[in-house]
Amino acid sequence: MIFLSFFFIFCLIIIHLISRKMLFAKMIPRSPLLSIFGGISVAYVFVHLLPDLKAHQDNVEGIISNSFWTAVEHHLYIVAMLGLALFYGLEKLAKSKKTNKDEDKVYQIHMISFSLYNALIGYLLVSEEFDGVTGMFFYFLAMGVHFVSNDHSLRDMLQEQYDRRGRWLLSISIGMGGILGVLFEIPEWFISVLFAILAGGVIVNVLKEELPEERNSKFGAFLVGMVGYTIILLLL
Numbered sequence: 001m002i003f004l005s006f007f008f009i010f011c012l013i014i015i016h017l018i019s020r021k022m023l024f025a026k027m028i029p030r031s032p033l034l035s036i037f038g039g040i041s042v043a044y045v046f047v048h049l050l051p052d053l054k055a056h057q058d059n060v061e062g063i064i065s066n067s068f069w070t071a072v073e074h075h076l077y078i079v080a081m082l083g084l085a086l087f088y089g090l091e092k093l094a095k096s097k098k099t100n101k102d103e104d105k106v107y108q109i110h111m112i113s114f115s116l117y118n119a120l121i122g123y124l125l126v127s128e129e130f131d132g133v134t135g136m137f138f139y140f141l142a143m144g145v146h147f148v149s150n151d152h153s154l155r156d157m158l159q160e161q162y163d164r165r166g167r168w169l170l171s172i173s174i175g176m177g178g179i180l181g182v183l184f185e186i187p188e189w190f191i192s193v194l195f196a197i198l199a200g201g202v203i204v205n206v207l208k209e210e211l212p213e214e215r216n217s218k219f220g221a222f223l224v225g226m227v228g229y230t231i232i233l234l235l236l
Contacts, residue, residue: 002182004133005126008140009178012121015144016171019151020163032221034152037145039225041206044142047233049199053080056192076196083200087113091208107161110154115173117205120198122177127191134236142229150205 057076090113094106121143130136155162 001130001136002126004136005181006178008136009122009125009174011140012144012147012174013171015147016151016167016174019148020155020167032218034149035218035221036225037149038206039222039227040229041142041146041149041202042222043226043229043233044138045199045202045206047230048138048142049195049202053077053196053199056195060189060192076192079193079196080200080203083197084204085200086197087117087201088204088208091204107158107166110158111166111169114150114154114170117198117201118170118173119177119180120194120201122174123181124177124191124194124198126178126181127186128195138233138236146202146206153208 053076060075090109094109094113125136125139128139130139151162151167154166158166
């Protein structure tokens, strides 16, 4: 499975590097395909990630012995909410500095947040216990289409800085996350925490792309992606 994990990591890296060549991502108004991708990511979160989060929650409850934490319910759902707040806060911080004078700060904030995000995705590709090859493939597929949308957003905001340096940094981050997953074996409860943070991050990044009016998103296309991918996940 390690070989397969790194094959998918390699494919995610390629997506980052060639996304600027994808003509549909440059279409004005916004291509319906990007909204389909957003729907796929949302379906994966609600049909796969969140149910998996319940399994992780059960594992964490079996490990926690501290009297304070045992009195707190839904630990990982709280962590997922905090993960959402973290990535949303970083996005708002970057936008608050979007002036000519602060362009470098905007770039740095986005690169730090998305490098951590990508490293987490790469790490979980190696460390997470998927339901066989099929489970790993659908994780890769959901994250791959999610990356295309993220790339489109970052390129639109950071322009040539992203193509010149940013996409390479984010590509390296995925690989580094995978390597860390091989080199370091961390406790299962910590993997559960990382999984919850990822769930929150995916939710906020998808909604950030689909909800703002200026994105000119296509609700019909979003619905097609969400319903279609949901059906596929349920059938499998």
